[in-house]
Amino acid sequence: MSAHPALAAPRTIAVDGRPARYRDTGTGPPVLLLHGIGRSLADWDDQHRLLEAGRRVISVDLAGFGGSTPLPGRHTLETLAAWVSRFLDALDTDGELGAVDVVGNSLGGAVAMRLSVVRPDKVRRLVLINSAGFGATVTPALRLIALPVVGRVLLRPTRKTACQTERALFVDRAFVSRDRIAASLARGTQRGAMRAFREVVRDLGTFRGIRRTWRARLLAEVAAAEKPVLILWGDSDLILPVGHLAEARRLLPGATTHLFEKTGHMPHLERARETAELIRKFLT
Incomplete structure (x- = not known):
């Protein structure tokens, strides 16, 4: 997708008086894209290009990640979903946004589900991509981050850890590019990002895995x-x-499902066109 024209630059909007970064392209029924833990709206660049024909496509950096200011309190599934709800309210200046279809990857999937519960009027349909919430098993690195001292050490941003993180996400090593590694390292050094990361991990799980209760x-x-x-x-x-x-x-026996072969944690990047086709078919 890199050969395509550059997307419009992200914008900034105030949510609770604090800057939130988002991208807004296309016109038509709105689709909201939510990224995973430690990631940013850049993960959705390909989907903006592929979905914006006939749709308004909105991606946002969750509070504490990318270019959005951290929350003054703790970052949890509840507080992030509430923040996304307020982001949608802030974006809906003319009162015409209405309900949105929400697409979420990993943590973003769990946030999307929680948003659909707390604001059922705002969420029409859900697309969950390798979403958190369906099982206890998670990569050992995230389980270790739940430990107070060990977590701080593991989250220290270095080029080595950034490279390891990117390699864990993709089957196709072509996606582990210098630009992606540099972007990963930059995200890790942003103020408040590691605090948000630790707080979310500890809210959702323990050393044993993702908590069953929530x-x-x-x-x-x-x-x-x-x-x-x-x-x-x-x-x-x-x-x-x-x-x-x-x-x-x-x-969720009523859900439509699809399994990608030879694909990692981010099909919306690694299988961008196929993902967009499935989303478009589902939404229409």
């Missing part, structure tokens, strides 16, 4: 709401293993 409650609420759900997964995900897809099918 997962069971959230998925029961999502299932009861009966909103249309599309779940996509990469079969070679090292962060949230493919076994979570089986749980997703069991817990």
